[in-house]
Amino acid sequence: MSTPSAAPLLADPQDLAHVLPAGTIAGGEDPRAVQAVRRASNRFRAAARHPVHRVTGDQMTFDGPGGHVLRLPVLHPTVHRVTDQGRDITAHVRVSPQGYLQSTGPAFSTGYGAIVVELDHGFEDVPEEIEDAVLDAAARALAIPVGVKDLALDGASVSFGSDQGTSQDWADAVTRYGIGTGDRA
Incomplete structure (x- = not known):
């Protein structure tokens, strides 16, 4: 199977402009948009347990x-x-x-x-439900700033990250298109 870094994106970064507030990214050529869609695509593939694309x-x-x-x-x-x-x-x-x-x-x-x-x-054309889930995950990653997530004073423990989670659309798409979960054809 193809490796995630070489795999095509499961959604078009240009489409992030429709789900993010105006001015958030410079468009589909913005490296942050491409990277966010790539990461979300790879996360979806991992959750679905197959490459998805043809x-x-x-x-x-x-x-x-x-x-x-x-x-x-x-x-x-x-x-x-x-x-x-x-x-x-x-x-x-x-x-x-x-x-x-x-x-x-x-x-x-x-x-x-x-x-x-x-x-x-795999799919010749990625189902819209998967595209929407990937775009939503990419938008969440771009919109939620990474910063202090947890802080403990006396133990001097700090952790950084974001609590972006996943949407119900993401969970539904993984269930429907994942191997051994829904196997929607």
């Missing part, structure tokens, strides 16, 4: 489950080739938009690293 030409290796179903850690897969201990079994598998790979022939083997799947996966 990834082509990926190859994944799995331990054989020994049954007829293997759960792929992606949504909307398009499988090109499946091998089980080196045998091409592509003609004997079906895949669901939720990422379940089913053997319509013999059960998958049980060997370590036995199953190799070559595939494309």
